[in-house]
Amino acid sequence: MASKTPRSRATGRITLADVAHLAGVSPITVSRALRGERAVGDDLTQRVKKAAQQLGYSPDPAARALASRHSDHVAMLIPMLSNNLFVDVLEAAQGALRAAGYQTLMGVTHYDTREEEQLLREQLQHRPAGVLLTGLDHSDMARELIAKSGVPCVHMMELAQSPEVYSVGFSQTDAARTMTQHLLSRGKKRIAFAAAQLDPRTLQRLDGWRACLSAAGLHDPCLEWLNPAPSSMALGSQMFEQMLQADVGIDAVFFCNDDLAQGALLAAPRLSVAVPDRVAIAGFNDLTGSALMWPALTTIRTPRRDIGQAAAQMLLSLMKGEEVPTPHINVGYELIVRDST
Incomplete structure (x- = not known):
């Protein structure tokens, strides 16, 4: 009979070591089993998964990113959710990212550059694989945070002038x-x-x-x-x-x-x-x-869904280290003439 498994001393959070203790294996084996590596046999994998489920274990994405130098989430900042404009952009970008195996960590800036700066600071602590930002109007500190982080970043809704700034939008x-x-x-x-x-x-x-x-x-x-x-x-x-x-x-x-x-x-x-x-x-x-x-x-x-999808695809290329031949994608716009004019 397995002994009672201790929780993490400081937070009470179930850890990888706790799962390893209950399953009777090493923490590295637990990590490999939960990642689905073929080197771990099916019986052992099932034992690890059963222990993880029994304990209610949830992997810490920040710790995993630190250990593997790879993150599976993208930070995305939009001005507000009450405007369908940004909901459309968000849904399209999230769909493209999820299809590639990435999760979206969203923040709402309320058109406030100081709030955007704080959200960026918080989200960069989670070591995202990439960042999607709305517009080009950012504080000097926000630009510095992005530059120093080394995290790929794509700007949406507007077109940048600098070849070093990636953007998808229209004039x-x-x-x-x-x-x-x-x-x-x-x-x-x-x-x-x-x-x-x-x-x-x-x-x-x-x-x-x-x-x-x-x-x-x-x-x-x-x-x-x-x-x-x-x-x-x-x-x-x-x-x-x-x-x-x-x-x-x-x-x-x-x-x-x-x-x-x-x-x-x-x-x-x-x-x-x-x-x-x-x-x-x-x-x-x-x-x-x-x-x-x-x-x-x-x-x-305005082609909001096109912007979200194209920005996500550009970011995916940057995160893979691929060359992006066109740093600025102009998706255009369309005049829709109806009866009010």
């Missing part, structure tokens, strides 16, 4: 120019830009809108409606009503995100505003429900 500025040019082609001249959150990608869209209207000699700073609050349908409805009350003669509004535009479309009947005849409304990202609005929302379709 936010060009996409905004495309939408603004579309509204101009519809005969609109007083095109407002309404934005929330004011993260770096939103501000890049603002730059694209400004550049397009400036080239047409139609830029007017009073048509910029910028609110740092989180993007939402309620805020979009509120901003649209404020623009109309300001009476600055708008004939179109380019919202930086679809949820804002959806809120404006829902408010339009209440405000007796005909869309698109009196005011055209456009969005960005082609989020769920935009095609079902009345009228259906014109928007920029």
